[in-house]
Amino acid sequence: MKFKGVFSVVVAIAFGFLVLAGYLFGISGGGGPSILGQIQVFILNVAVILAGFAILVGIFNLLIVHIGKIRQKQKGGIYSVVLIIALVVTFVLGFLAHFNFPVAKSLFNDAFLTIQLPIETSLMALLVVSLTYASIRLLRRRLNLLSIIFLITAFLILVGTAPWPFLGDVPILSTLRAWIAQFPAGAGARGILLGVGLGTLTTGLRVLFGSDRPYGGKNG
Amino acid sequence: MEDGTRLHVSLGRGGLVTPQSASAMAGLTLLRRLAELTLAGDQPPIATSGDAALAILSQDTLKTASQASAQGVYDPTAGRLTGLTPFSYAAGVIPAIRDENISANVLMGNFGVEAALLAEASERKNAFTLAASDNLAGQAVLYATAEEPLIGEELYAAGAYMDAGPLHTASLKVQDILRWLIIVVILLGALVQLLRAVGIL
Numbered sequence: 001m002k003f004k005g006v007f008s009v010v011v012a013i014a015f016g017f018l019v020l021a022g023y024l025f026g027i028s029g030g031g032g033p034s035i036l037g038q039i040q041v042f043i044l045n046v047a048v049i050l051a052g053f054a055i056l057v058g059i060f061n062l063l064i065v066h067i068g069k070i071r072q073k074q075k076g077g078i079y080s081v082v083l084i085i086a087l088v089v090t091f092v093l094g095f096l097a098h099f100n101f102p103v104a105k106s107l108f109n110d111a112f113l114t115i116q117l118p119i120e121t122s123l124m125a126l127l128v129v130s131l132t133y134a135s136i137r138l139l140r141r142r143l144n145l146l147s148i149i150f151l152i153t154a155f156l157i158l159v160g161t162a163p164w165p166f167l168g169d170v171p172i173l174s175t176l177r178a179w180i181a182q183f184p185a186g187a188g189a190r191g192i193l194l195g196v197g198l199g200t201l202t203t204g205l206r207v208l209f210g211s212d213r214p215y216g217g218k219n220g
Numbered sequence: 221m222e223d224g225t226r227l228h229v230s231l232g233r234g235g236l237v238t239p240q241s242a243s244a245m246a247g248l249t250l251l252r253r254l255a256e257l258t259l260a261g262d263q264p265p266i267a268t269s270g271d272a273a274l275a276i277l278s279q280d281t282l283k284t285a286s287q288a289s290a291q292g293v294y295d296p297t298a299g300r301l302t303g304l305t306p307f308s309y310a311a312g313v314i315p316a317i318r319d320e321n322i323s324a325n326v327l328m329g330n331f332g333v334e335a336a337l338l339a340e341a342s343e344r345k346n347a348f349t350l351a352a353s354d355n356l357a358g359q360a361v362l363y364a365t366a367e368e369p370l371i372g373e374e375l376y377a378a379g380a381y382m383d384a385g386p387l388h389t390a391s392l393k394v395q396d397i398l399r400w401l402i403i404v405v406i407l408l409g410a411l412v413q414l415l416r417a418v419g420i421l
Contacts, residue, residue, distance in 0.1 A: 058304075059301070061275060061279075074319065116308075120307040120308070123310065130336050191372070193356070195372035196375075199375060199377070199395060200376070201398075202394055202395050203246050206387055211385065212245060212249050214244075214249070215277065
């Protein structure tokens, strides 16, 4: 392994253990933060600042990808033009709004409330169609007991949640919905979350011991 | 990837300073392994993310994998940030799935309900979809929409499935042991409560 690789592994493991130690021994006998606690807070603050800079780098990357699409006259290049114009306009408005230009502040808010919010809400509405279609396709693709239970449960939750025309709330359906949500679905969800928790633990340990190296270098 | 098509790995929106970082790490491990396996093809794989730091790490992962391969082709735009909110992220990934000659999509990381739009786009292109999320709502929609959904901790076992190293197999065994321990503790707890309720304890 090259020196750069060794150095990044050593730094990553050392900082990982320091943050972990800060969680375990972060409070001194007097109740205030211990040295390890202070180091942990400092490292996490630096990480947050770096994550902020990463957003700038990410946006630059987004620009390069879309400029490349326009240059190579790829399919959908017009959308890349719209994206770049929107990005520049929003950036300028946000920058001016930060320095309290009243018009810019109002336009910046309007851009969010009248463009981004309705578009994202529309995509959410589109999900209903996608999921309905996917449910029908599920029976064709994977016709087994689990798929049938999945669809019946989804249907019961749906009819138990929405009020019926002319009938309003049907008590038996809402009771059934509450029972499903509280017992079988709740138990299943907790089981899955326990599994996710265990997976998170082992993944964290692999990164901490340098077996998984998302920061480059050969995995162990 | 021998037919001139490419692989797309989407890493979700798990930030590195959030509790969802483990799913992002699992996704990066899988990306690394898949990149090593598919870099020999004409079209290198692409990776999309909804978190900027994750996008940078995906670029680094693809670069490292390309350096390890004989061909050594690295395209800096192969690791991309597509959007910072759930739906802008999905809206940015859909054109990649649609227009970039993708034959297989791997969605591995933190996804919410927006993952249904990605699986739907993949289905429209007749591409294979392998998907896993650490989010419960995301898992539910992926179960209905993805061709091959992974449920629960299977997300973290993906590295072991792809033969990413002995530590992955070992951590899978540790997960199994810990799961049995938790089951025993829960059953014992229930038994103690029952015995207390009937007045034996």
